[in-house]
Amino acid sequence: MTIHELTEFPGTDAAPSKRVVILGAGYAGLRCAQTLDKYLGEPDATEIVLIDRYSYHQIITELPVAAGGRLGSGDVAVPLADLLKKSKVRFEQAEIQTIDLRGKRVITTRGDVAFGVLVIAVGSVTAFYGVPGLVEHALTLKSVEDAEVINARVRQSMEAAVHESDPAARAAMLSFLIGGAGLTGVELAGELAEFLPTLAGELDLPPTAARVTLIEAAPSVLPSMPPRLQAKGAGILTELGIRLVLGSKVIEADSEGVRLASGDRLVGRTLVWSGGIMAPPILAQSGIPTVRNGQIPVDRFLRVSGFPDVYVVGDSARIQDESGHGIVEPTAQVAVKQAEAAAYNIVAGWEGWKPRPYSPSDKGQAISLGSSSGVGSIFHVSLAGRKVIALKRLIEEGYRYSVTGRVRLTRKQDPVESAK
Ligand SMILES: Cc1cc2nc3c(=O)[nH]c(=O)nc-3n(C[C@H](O)[C@H](O)[C@H](O)COP(=O)(O)OP(=O)(O)OC[C@H]3O[C@@H](n4cnc5c(N)ncnc54)[C@H](O)[C@@H]3O)c2cc1C
Incomplete structure:
Protein backbone atom coordinates (compact mmCIF):
# COMPACT_ATOMS: atom_id res chain seq x y z
CA MET A 1 0.00 0.00 0.00
CA THR A 2 1.46 3.38 -0.91
CA ILE A 3 1.91 5.72 2.00
CA HIS A 4 1.00 9.26 1.14
CA GLU A 5 3.96 11.64 1.36
CA LEU A 6 3.52 13.83 4.39
CA THR A 7 3.35 17.54 3.85
CA GLU A 8 3.89 20.37 6.28
CA PHE A 9 1.25 20.10 9.00
CA PRO A 10 -1.11 23.05 9.60
CA GLY A 11 0.40 24.88 12.58
CA THR A 12 -1.11 26.01 15.86
CA ASP A 13 -1.20 29.71 15.02
CA ALA A 14 -4.56 31.35 15.51
CA ALA A 15 -7.00 29.28 13.47
CA PRO A 16 -8.52 31.03 10.53
CA SER A 17 -12.20 31.13 11.43
CA LYS A 18 -12.91 29.25 8.21
CA ARG A 19 -10.49 26.38 8.79
CA VAL A 20 -12.62 23.23 8.93
CA VAL A 21 -10.78 20.29 10.42
CA ILE A 22 -12.37 16.90 9.76
CA LEU A 23 -11.25 13.98 11.91
CA GLY A 24 -11.49 10.65 10.09
CA ALA A 25 -11.65 9.96 6.35
CA GLY A 26 -14.22 7.16 6.51
CA TYR A 27 -17.76 7.27 5.14
CA ALA A 28 -18.72 10.36 7.11
CA GLY A 29 -15.45 12.32 7.08
CA LEU A 30 -14.69 11.86 3.39
CA ARG A 31 -18.26 12.72 2.37
CA CYS A 32 -18.22 15.83 4.56
CA ALA A 33 -14.93 16.98 2.99
CA GLN A 34 -16.10 16.29 -0.57
CA THR A 35 -19.46 18.01 0.03
CA LEU A 36 -17.82 21.09 1.55
CA ASP A 37 -15.46 21.19 -1.40
CA LYS A 38 -18.44 21.22 -3.78
CA TYR A 39 -20.14 24.05 -1.86
CA LEU A 40 -17.10 26.26 -1.84
CA GLY A 41 -16.24 28.07 -5.01
CA GLU A 42 -12.79 29.20 -6.08
CA PRO A 43 -11.18 31.37 -4.85
CA ASP A 44 -12.32 30.93 -1.27
CA ALA A 45 -10.65 31.65 2.05
CA THR A 46 -11.82 28.37 3.50
CA GLU A 47 -9.33 25.67 4.36
CA ILE A 48 -10.54 22.06 4.62
CA VAL A 49 -8.14 19.77 6.47
CA LEU A 50 -8.94 16.04 6.56
CA ILE A 51 -6.98 13.84 8.98
CA ASP A 52 -6.82 10.04 9.15
CA ARG A 53 -4.32 7.44 10.35
CA TYR A 54 -4.49 5.73 6.96
CA SER A 55 -3.54 7.18 3.60
CA TYR A 56 -6.55 5.48 2.04
CA HIS A 57 -10.34 5.47 2.35
CA GLN A 58 -11.68 2.08 3.36
CA ILE A 59 -14.80 0.63 1.79
CA ILE A 60 -15.67 -1.06 5.07
CA THR A 61 -18.92 -2.61 3.88
CA GLU A 62 -16.82 -4.84 1.60
CA LEU A 63 -14.34 -6.02 4.22
CA PRO A 64 -16.06 -9.40 4.74
CA VAL A 65 -15.63 -10.09 1.00
CA ALA A 66 -11.93 -9.16 1.28
CA ALA A 67 -11.51 -11.39 4.35
CA GLY A 68 -12.95 -14.27 2.33
CA GLY A 69 -10.54 -13.55 -0.53
CA ARG A 70 -13.03 -12.54 -3.24
CA LEU A 71 -11.65 -8.98 -3.25
CA GLY A 72 -8.06 -7.85 -2.79
CA SER A 73 -6.95 -5.11 -0.38
CA GLY A 74 -6.48 -2.76 -3.31
CA ASP A 75 -10.19 -3.06 -4.11
CA VAL A 76 -11.31 -1.94 -0.66
CA ALA A 77 -8.62 0.65 0.09
CA VAL A 78 -8.83 3.70 -2.18
CA PRO A 79 -5.86 6.13 -1.93
CA LEU A 80 -7.08 9.47 -0.56
CA ALA A 81 -4.51 11.30 -2.66
CA ASP A 82 -6.33 10.04 -5.78
CA LEU A 83 -9.78 10.84 -4.42
CA LEU A 84 -8.87 14.36 -3.41
CA LYS A 85 -6.42 15.41 -6.11
CA LYS A 86 -8.88 17.67 -7.92
CA SER A 87 -10.26 19.17 -4.71
CA LYS A 88 -9.04 21.83 -2.31
CA VAL A 89 -9.21 19.38 0.59
CA ARG A 90 -5.85 19.05 2.30
CA PHE A 91 -5.28 15.53 3.54
CA GLU A 92 -2.93 14.87 6.45
CA GLN A 93 -2.01 11.38 7.60
CA ALA A 94 -1.68 11.34 11.40
CA GLU A 95 -2.98 9.58 14.49
CA ILE A 96 -5.43 11.78 16.38
CA GLN A 97 -4.58 11.66 20.09
CA THR A 98 -6.63 14.31 21.91
CA ILE A 99 -9.35 16.78 21.01
CA ASP A 100 -9.35 20.04 22.96
CA LEU A 101 -12.78 21.54 22.28
CA ARG A 102 -12.32 24.62 24.47
CA GLY A 103 -8.82 25.37 23.17
CA LYS A 104 -10.05 24.70 19.59
CA ARG A 105 -7.20 22.38 18.65
CA VAL A 106 -6.53 18.76 17.94
CA ILE A 107 -3.38 17.02 19.12
CA THR A 108 -1.95 14.43 16.73
CA THR A 109 1.21 12.39 16.33
CA ARG A 110 2.34 14.99 13.77
CA GLY A 111 1.68 18.01 15.94
CA ASP A 112 -1.26 20.20 16.89
CA VAL A 113 -3.79 21.65 14.50
CA ALA A 114 -6.06 24.55 15.36
CA PHE A 115 -9.61 24.64 14.00
CA GLY A 116 -12.36 27.15 13.39
CA VAL A 117 -14.95 24.42 12.78
CA LEU A 118 -14.44 20.80 13.81
CA VAL A 119 -16.11 17.69 12.39
CA ILE A 120 -15.56 14.54 14.45
CA ALA A 121 -15.97 11.46 12.23
CA VAL A 122 -13.68 8.88 13.81
CA GLY A 123 -16.16 6.01 13.49
CA SER A 124 -16.20 3.15 15.95
CA VAL A 125 -14.03 0.38 17.38
CA THR A 126 -14.86 -3.19 18.39
CA ALA A 127 -16.40 -3.49 21.87
CA PHE A 128 -15.08 -6.42 23.94
CA TYR A 129 -17.32 -5.80 26.99
CA GLY A 130 -14.53 -6.86 29.35
CA VAL A 131 -14.90 -10.56 28.42
CA PRO A 132 -11.68 -12.20 29.69
CA GLY A 133 -9.31 -13.29 26.92
CA ILE A 277 -19.06 -1.61 18.58
CA MET A 278 -18.35 1.50 20.63
CA ALA A 279 -17.00 4.94 19.77
CA PRO A 280 -13.20 5.30 19.99
CA PRO A 281 -12.03 5.87 23.59
CA ILE A 282 -10.12 9.06 22.61
CA LEU A 283 -13.45 10.92 22.60
CA ALA A 284 -14.26 10.30 26.27
CA GLN A 285 -10.58 10.57 27.18
CA SER A 286 -10.57 14.06 25.64
CA GLY A 287 -13.21 15.09 28.18
CA ILE A 288 -16.01 15.35 25.60
CA PRO A 289 -19.39 14.37 27.13
CA THR A 290 -20.18 10.84 25.91
CA VAL A 291 -22.76 8.17 26.67
CA ARG A 292 -21.93 4.66 27.90
CA ASN A 293 -20.78 3.29 24.54
CA GLY A 294 -18.53 6.30 24.01
CA GLN A 295 -20.74 8.06 21.42
CA ILE A 296 -21.18 11.84 21.60
CA PRO A 297 -24.80 13.05 21.84
CA VAL A 298 -25.61 15.65 19.18
CA ASP A 299 -28.58 17.88 18.44
CA ARG A 300 -30.73 17.72 15.27
CA PHE A 301 -28.08 19.80 13.47
CA LEU A 302 -25.36 17.30 14.50
CA ARG A 303 -23.66 19.78 16.84
CA VAL A 304 -22.28 19.11 20.29
CA SER A 305 -24.19 20.89 23.04
CA GLY A 306 -22.41 24.11 24.03
CA PHE A 307 -20.05 23.96 21.02
CA PRO A 308 -21.85 25.37 17.96
CA ASP A 309 -18.73 24.94 15.80
CA VAL A 310 -18.28 21.26 16.61
CA TYR A 311 -20.15 18.58 14.63
CA VAL A 312 -20.14 14.82 15.13
CA VAL A 313 -21.17 12.49 12.29
CA GLY A 314 -21.25 8.76 11.61
CA ASP A 315 -20.72 5.97 14.14
CA SER A 316 -19.30 8.38 16.75
CA ALA A 317 -22.55 10.40 16.94
CA ARG A 318 -25.56 9.56 19.07
CA ILE A 319 -28.80 11.01 17.83
CA GLN A 320 -32.39 10.13 18.58
CA ASP A 321 -34.57 8.75 15.83
CA GLU A 322 -37.65 10.59 14.62
CA SER A 323 -39.95 8.91 17.13
CA GLY A 324 -37.71 10.31 19.89
CA HIS A 325 -37.76 6.91 21.62
CA GLY A 326 -34.85 5.15 19.98
CA ILE A 327 -31.48 6.06 18.58
CA VAL A 328 -30.35 6.07 14.97
CA GLU A 329 -28.49 2.80 14.27
CA PRO A 330 -24.99 3.50 12.95
CA THR A 331 -24.62 2.45 9.31
CA ALA A 332 -22.68 3.66 6.29
CA GLN A 333 -25.88 5.12 4.81
CA VAL A 334 -26.49 7.13 8.02
CA ALA A 335 -22.86 8.31 8.13
CA VAL A 336 -23.02 9.66 4.59
CA LYS A 337 -26.35 11.45 5.08
CA GLN A 338 -25.20 13.01 8.35
CA ALA A 339 -21.98 14.19 6.68
CA GLU A 340 -23.94 15.91 3.92
CA ALA A 341 -26.20 17.59 6.48
CA ALA A 342 -23.24 18.78 8.58
CA ALA A 343 -21.44 20.16 5.50
CA TYR A 344 -24.57 22.10 4.55
CA ASN A 345 -24.97 23.47 8.07
CA ILE A 346 -21.33 24.59 8.22
CA VAL A 347 -21.74 26.59 5.03
CA ALA A 348 -25.18 27.80 6.19
CA GLY A 349 -23.51 29.18 9.33
CA TRP A 350 -21.10 31.25 7.21
CA GLU A 351 -23.61 32.34 4.60
CA GLY A 352 -26.42 33.18 7.00
CA TRP A 353 -28.71 30.47 5.56
CA LYS A 354 -31.23 28.66 7.72
CA PRO A 355 -29.62 25.46 9.08
CA ARG A 356 -31.29 22.17 8.13
CA PRO A 357 -31.96 19.48 10.73
CA TYR A 358 -30.65 16.01 9.94
CA SER A 359 -33.61 13.81 9.25
CA PRO A 360 -32.98 10.06 9.59
CA SER A 361 -34.44 8.00 6.77
CA ASP A 362 -34.19 4.26 6.37
CA LYS A 363 -33.94 3.33 2.71
CA GLY A 364 -33.13 -0.26 3.63
CA GLN A 365 -30.20 -2.59 3.80
CA ALA A 366 -28.72 -5.48 1.86
CA ILE A 367 -26.83 -8.16 3.75
CA SER A 368 -24.91 -10.74 1.77
CA LEU A 369 -24.68 -14.30 3.05
CA GLY A 370 -22.02 -15.69 0.76
CA SER A 371 -21.72 -14.76 -2.91
CA SER A 372 -25.16 -15.78 -4.11
CA SER A 373 -27.75 -15.10 -1.42
CA GLY A 374 -28.68 -12.68 1.30
CA VAL A 375 -31.41 -10.89 3.19
CA GLY A 376 -32.42 -7.26 3.30
CA SER A 377 -35.10 -4.69 2.81
CA ILE A 378 -35.73 -1.77 0.54
CA PHE A 379 -38.15 0.96 1.58
CA HIS A 380 -39.48 -1.44 4.27
CA VAL A 381 -40.12 -4.27 1.77
CA SER A 382 -38.32 -7.45 2.86
CA LEU A 383 -36.11 -9.27 0.38
CA ALA A 384 -34.22 -12.57 0.46
CA GLY A 385 -32.16 -14.61 -1.95
CA ARG A 386 -30.11 -13.75 -5.01
CA LYS A 387 -31.73 -10.35 -5.64
CA VAL A 388 -30.19 -9.07 -2.39
CA ILE A 389 -26.75 -9.62 -3.90
CA ALA A 390 -27.71 -7.56 -6.94
CA LEU A 391 -29.07 -4.83 -4.65
CA LYS A 392 -25.92 -4.85 -2.52
CA ARG A 393 -23.77 -4.52 -5.64
CA LEU A 394 -25.90 -1.61 -6.76
CA ILE A 395 -25.57 0.15 -3.39
CA GLU A 396 -21.84 -0.44 -3.20
CA GLU A 397 -21.12 0.58 -6.77
CA GLY A 398 -23.30 3.65 -6.23
CA TYR A 399 -21.23 4.57 -3.21
CA ARG A 400 -17.95 3.87 -4.99
CA TYR A 401 -19.04 6.04 -7.88
CA SER A 402 -20.08 8.85 -5.53
CA VAL A 403 -16.60 9.08 -4.01
CA THR A 404 -14.36 8.11 -6.93
CA GLY A 405 -16.40 8.96 -10.02
CA ARG A 406 -15.71 5.39 -11.21
CA VAL A 407 -17.29 1.95 -10.93
CA ARG A 408 -15.38 -1.30 -11.07
CA LEU A 409 -15.11 -4.68 -9.44
CA THR A 410 -15.19 -8.12 -10.85
CA ARG A 411 -15.31 -10.60 -8.06
CA LYS A 412 -14.55 -14.26 -8.02
CA GLN A 413 -17.83 -16.24 -8.22
CA ASP A 414 -19.74 -13.04 -8.77
CA PRO A 415 -23.26 -14.08 -9.73
CA VAL A 416 -24.06 -10.69 -11.23
CA GLU A 417 -21.05 -10.89 -13.55
CA SER A 418 -21.48 -14.55 -14.39
CA ALA A 419 -25.18 -14.10 -15.18
CA LYS A 420 -24.31 -11.69 -18.01
C1 LIG B 1 -17.27 -5.49 8.43
C2 LIG B 1 -18.31 -4.41 8.38
C3 LIG B 1 -19.32 -4.46 7.43
C4 LIG B 1 -20.28 -3.46 7.38
N1 LIG B 1 -21.23 -3.53 6.41
C5 LIG B 1 -22.15 -2.54 6.33
C6 LIG B 1 -23.15 -2.57 5.31
O1 LIG B 1 -23.23 -3.51 4.51
N2 LIG B 1 -24.01 -1.52 5.25
C7 LIG B 1 -23.94 -0.46 6.11
O2 LIG B 1 -24.72 0.50 5.99
N3 LIG B 1 -23.03 -0.41 7.09
C8 LIG B 1 -22.13 -1.42 7.22
N4 LIG B 1 -21.18 -1.37 8.21
C9 LIG B 1 -21.16 -0.22 9.11
C10 LIG B 1 -20.45 0.95 8.43
O3 LIG B 1 -19.23 0.52 7.88
C11 LIG B 1 -20.22 2.08 9.43
O4 LIG B 1 -21.46 2.47 9.98
C12 LIG B 1 -19.53 3.26 8.74
O5 LIG B 1 -18.23 2.89 8.33
C13 LIG B 1 -19.46 4.46 9.67
O6 LIG B 1 -18.79 5.50 9.02
P1 LIG B 1 -17.85 6.49 9.86
O7 LIG B 1 -17.33 7.49 8.89
O8 LIG B 1 -18.55 6.93 11.08
O9 LIG B 1 -16.66 5.55 10.35
P2 LIG B 1 -15.52 4.87 9.47
O10 LIG B 1 -15.99 4.63 8.10
O11 LIG B 1 -15.07 3.71 10.28
O12 LIG B 1 -14.38 5.96 9.42
C14 LIG B 1 -13.67 6.38 10.55
C15 LIG B 1 -12.31 6.85 10.12
O13 LIG B 1 -11.66 7.47 11.24
C16 LIG B 1 -10.31 7.07 11.25
N5 LIG B 1 -9.82 7.17 12.64
C17 LIG B 1 -10.43 6.67 13.74
N6 LIG B 1 -9.71 6.98 14.84
C18 LIG B 1 -8.64 7.67 14.41
C19 LIG B 1 -7.52 8.25 15.08
N7 LIG B 1 -7.39 8.21 16.41
N8 LIG B 1 -6.58 8.87 14.34
C20 LIG B 1 -6.70 8.93 12.98
N9 LIG B 1 -7.75 8.41 12.31
C21 LIG B 1 -8.70 7.79 13.01
C22 LIG B 1 -10.32 5.65 10.72
O14 LIG B 1 -9.07 5.27 10.20
C23 LIG B 1 -11.42 5.71 9.67
O15 LIG B 1 -10.89 5.99 8.40
C24 LIG B 1 -20.22 -2.38 8.29
C25 LIG B 1 -19.23 -2.34 9.27
C26 LIG B 1 -18.27 -3.35 9.31
C27 LIG B 1 -17.18 -3.29 10.35
Missing part, protein backbone atom coordinates in the same frame (compact mmCIF):
# COMPACT_ATOMS: atom_id res chain seq x y z
CA LEU A 134 -11.16 -11.65 24.03
CA VAL A 135 -8.76 -8.75 23.46
CA GLU A 136 -5.79 -11.12 23.55
CA HIS A 137 -7.17 -13.97 21.45
CA ALA A 138 -9.84 -12.63 19.08
CA LEU A 139 -9.31 -11.11 15.66
CA THR A 140 -11.55 -8.21 14.61
CA LEU A 141 -12.89 -6.98 11.27
CA LYS A 142 -12.82 -3.17 11.24
CA SER A 143 -10.08 -2.35 8.73
CA VAL A 144 -8.39 -3.52 5.55
CA GLU A 145 -5.49 -4.75 7.68
CA ASP A 146 -7.92 -6.82 9.75
CA ALA A 147 -9.35 -8.40 6.59
CA GLU A 148 -5.83 -9.31 5.44
CA VAL A 149 -5.03 -10.81 8.85
CA ILE A 150 -8.20 -12.93 8.87
CA ASN A 151 -7.58 -14.19 5.35
CA ALA A 152 -3.96 -15.07 6.14
CA ARG A 153 -4.90 -16.76 9.43
CA VAL A 154 -7.52 -18.94 7.77
CA ARG A 155 -5.00 -20.05 5.12
CA GLN A 156 -2.26 -20.72 7.69
CA SER A 157 -4.60 -22.68 9.92
CA MET A 158 -5.81 -24.88 7.07
CA GLU A 159 -2.23 -25.47 5.86
CA ALA A 160 -1.05 -26.31 9.38
CA ALA A 161 -3.94 -28.77 9.78
CA VAL A 162 -2.69 -30.77 6.77
CA HIS A 163 0.56 -31.54 8.64
CA GLU A 164 -1.00 -32.05 12.10
CA SER A 165 -1.15 -35.68 13.26
CA ASP A 166 -2.94 -35.11 16.60
CA PRO A 167 -6.71 -35.34 15.82
CA ALA A 168 -7.75 -32.89 18.59
CA ALA A 169 -5.25 -30.23 17.50
CA ARG A 170 -6.24 -30.76 13.89
CA ALA A 171 -9.94 -30.32 14.73
CA ALA A 172 -9.13 -27.05 16.56
CA MET A 173 -7.22 -25.78 13.52
CA LEU A 174 -10.12 -26.57 11.22
CA SER A 175 -12.72 -24.88 13.43
CA PHE A 176 -13.37 -21.18 12.81
CA LEU A 177 -15.41 -19.35 15.43
CA ILE A 178 -17.18 -16.03 14.92
CA GLY A 179 -18.63 -14.29 17.98
CA GLY A 180 -21.59 -12.01 17.19
CA ALA A 181 -24.21 -12.65 14.49
CA GLY A 182 -24.96 -9.03 13.61
CA LEU A 183 -24.25 -7.67 10.14
CA THR A 184 -20.45 -8.11 10.28
CA GLY A 185 -20.61 -11.60 11.79
CA VAL A 186 -23.12 -13.06 9.34
CA GLU A 187 -21.46 -11.53 6.27
CA LEU A 188 -18.06 -12.84 7.36
CA ALA A 189 -19.50 -16.27 8.16
CA GLY A 190 -21.03 -16.47 4.68
CA GLU A 191 -17.75 -15.52 3.00
CA LEU A 192 -15.67 -17.96 5.05
CA ALA A 193 -18.16 -20.76 4.51
CA GLU A 194 -17.51 -20.43 0.76
CA PHE A 195 -13.77 -19.85 1.12
CA LEU A 196 -13.06 -22.93 3.28
CA PRO A 197 -14.11 -25.63 0.75
CA THR A 198 -12.06 -23.87 -1.97
CA LEU A 199 -9.01 -23.82 0.27
CA ALA A 200 -9.67 -27.42 1.31
CA GLY A 201 -9.66 -28.41 -2.38
CA GLU A 202 -6.29 -26.68 -2.92
CA LEU A 203 -4.87 -28.60 0.05
CA ASP A 204 -6.37 -32.00 -0.89
CA LEU A 205 -8.64 -31.96 2.15
CA PRO A 206 -12.30 -33.05 1.96
CA PRO A 207 -14.56 -30.04 1.15
CA THR A 208 -16.27 -30.26 4.55
CA ALA A 209 -13.04 -30.66 6.55
CA ALA A 210 -13.29 -27.17 8.05
CA ARG A 211 -16.32 -25.47 9.55
CA VAL A 212 -17.53 -22.04 10.62
CA THR A 213 -19.44 -21.68 13.90
CA LEU A 214 -21.40 -18.49 14.48
CA ILE A 215 -22.12 -17.71 18.14
CA GLU A 216 -24.77 -15.19 19.20
CA ALA A 217 -26.06 -14.13 22.64
CA ALA A 218 -29.51 -13.26 21.25
CA PRO A 219 -31.88 -16.10 20.32
CA SER A 220 -31.56 -15.34 16.59
CA VAL A 221 -29.06 -14.17 13.99
CA LEU A 222 -29.31 -10.52 12.88
CA PRO A 223 -31.08 -9.46 16.11
CA SER A 224 -31.92 -5.99 14.74
CA MET A 225 -33.74 -7.33 11.65
CA PRO A 226 -37.44 -8.30 11.47
CA PRO A 227 -38.12 -11.91 12.62
CA ARG A 228 -38.98 -13.11 9.10
CA LEU A 229 -35.56 -12.03 7.81
CA GLN A 230 -33.82 -13.48 10.85
CA ALA A 231 -35.38 -16.87 10.07
CA LYS A 232 -34.52 -16.57 6.36
CA GLY A 233 -30.96 -15.55 7.22
CA ALA A 234 -30.54 -18.47 9.62
CA GLY A 235 -31.80 -20.85 6.92
CA ILE A 236 -29.35 -19.54 4.31
CA LEU A 237 -26.42 -19.70 6.75
CA THR A 238 -27.30 -23.27 7.74
CA GLU A 239 -27.49 -24.29 4.07
CA LEU A 240 -23.95 -22.93 3.68
CA GLY A 241 -22.87 -25.43 6.34
CA ILE A 242 -22.44 -22.88 9.15
CA ARG A 243 -23.16 -24.12 12.66
CA LEU A 244 -25.35 -21.63 14.55
CA VAL A 245 -24.97 -21.47 18.32
CA LEU A 246 -27.69 -19.03 19.37
CA GLY A 247 -28.82 -17.70 22.76
CA SER A 248 -25.25 -18.28 23.94
CA LYS A 249 -23.09 -15.65 25.55
CA VAL A 250 -19.30 -15.91 25.25
CA ILE A 251 -17.87 -15.44 28.75
CA GLU A 252 -14.23 -16.33 28.19
CA ALA A 253 -11.80 -16.83 25.31
CA ASP A 254 -8.38 -18.44 25.08
CA SER A 255 -6.06 -19.67 22.34
CA GLU A 256 -8.06 -22.90 21.90
CA GLY A 257 -11.64 -21.58 21.83
CA VAL A 258 -14.36 -20.01 23.95
CA ARG A 259 -16.44 -20.82 27.01
CA LEU A 260 -20.16 -20.00 26.97
CA ALA A 261 -22.39 -18.87 29.82
CA SER A 262 -24.07 -22.32 29.66
CA GLY A 263 -20.72 -23.85 30.66
CA ASP A 264 -20.23 -25.39 27.20
CA ARG A 265 -16.91 -25.02 25.49
CA LEU A 266 -16.43 -24.46 21.76
CA VAL A 267 -13.07 -25.40 20.32
CA GLY A 268 -11.45 -23.36 17.55
CA ARG A 269 -8.01 -21.80 17.16
CA THR A 270 -9.33 -18.92 15.08
CA LEU A 271 -11.85 -16.61 16.72
CA VAL A 272 -13.17 -13.42 15.15
CA TRP A 273 -15.10 -11.13 17.49
CA SER A 274 -17.87 -9.04 15.96
CA GLY A 275 -20.09 -8.84 19.03
CA GLY A 276 -20.50 -5.06 19.18
